[in-house]
Ligand SMILES: Nc1ncnc2c1ncn2[C@@H]1O[C@H](COP(=O)(O)OP(=O)(O)OP(=O)(O)O)[C@@H](O)[C@H]1O
């Protein structure tokens with residue numbers, strides 16, 4: 001069955017759209033000081049070291065970083081979906097949604113929120129659908145399990161959800177098995193499933209990474225329309241800064257389990273301050289049409305929490321000095337809405353580094 005929780009519809013709120021220069025406020029959705037450790041036998045490893053981020057009402061926020069930086073662990077932790085037998089949150093970790101603290105909630109309380117308030121599109125679209133059930137039955141079963149809803153009402157809701165993700169042949173798709181659908185169509189189905197209960201916040205973990213560029217653009221455009229029409233918020237998890245550039249208002253950059261830079265997406269892309277973000281942008285073909293040369297960041301990211309003392313990026317950073325190797329930089333406000341954790345960030349106007 002689809003790993004998505006279902007529930008009743010809710011009337012849409014009349015939320016105002018924020019301007020891209022505003023930093024997210026802390027009232028709607030806020031992760032503070034998230035740390036996640038995993039136990040395996042006698043060994044303990046960190047998936048997230050220190051992550052704080054906020055999503056405001058009706059905004060599109062991106063969370064970006066290389067593979068293994070802790071994006072999915074953050075997304076799963078946000079909905080209490082990490083396996084409690086292996087994963088432990090740090091004592092100071094807090095996840096709040098509209099004033100309610102999610103850390104420490106019972107499973108029953110979390111189930112009330114999942115799907116109807118906050119929904120997630122999981123990273124792996126192939127494993128999220130059960131191959132032996134028709135997609136409509138999977139979506140309807142999730143809905144009916146949570147709400148006492150007749151079979152025909154649930155089918156109607158599923159058709160509406162498929163329509164909302166711009167599946168025009170929804171009568172055909174609802175009775176199809178997952179293998180009969182293209183990758184793009186499967187991803188639309190999963191987004192539709194996440195939208196069944198009209199959540200206020202959608203967490204989408206790499207919703208387009210397995211798709212070719214054209215399908216990716218179609219899905220992003222559909223997501224853009226649906227979140228705008230419904231005045232929803234979205235936390236878009238991706239390793240692709242090009243996706244973020246097209247889609248997001250505000251951006252968090254994650255490296256080795258920590259947020260290292262945040263700010264309005266356009267500002268970060270036009271003038272990144274953290275050497276890691278600069279490196280990530282260097283790894284992205286030109287956002288205007290492919291003129292920038294594709295380069296690779298030298299070295300590899302350390303496993304979260306296993307970096308030596310100091311800045312985790314120091315071994316890969318051409319600016320690193322003794323200070324970077326010994327002292328972990330704190331997150332500081334660089335300018336309104338822009339924060340970063342770096343001892344020697346870029347100064348946008350001159351290209352010099354701060355001393
Ligand atoms: N269940 C788990 N048990 C142990 N370690 C885990 C578990 N899940 C994730 N990790 C580790 O936590 C770190 C962060 O993983 P995560 O899946 O969040 O990365 P990611 O940023 O989503 O990467 P990708 O872009 O490849 O999806 C990695 O080092 C990963 O190996």
Ligand SMILES: [Mg+2]
Pocket residue numbers: 071072073123205
């Ligand atoms: Mg991931």
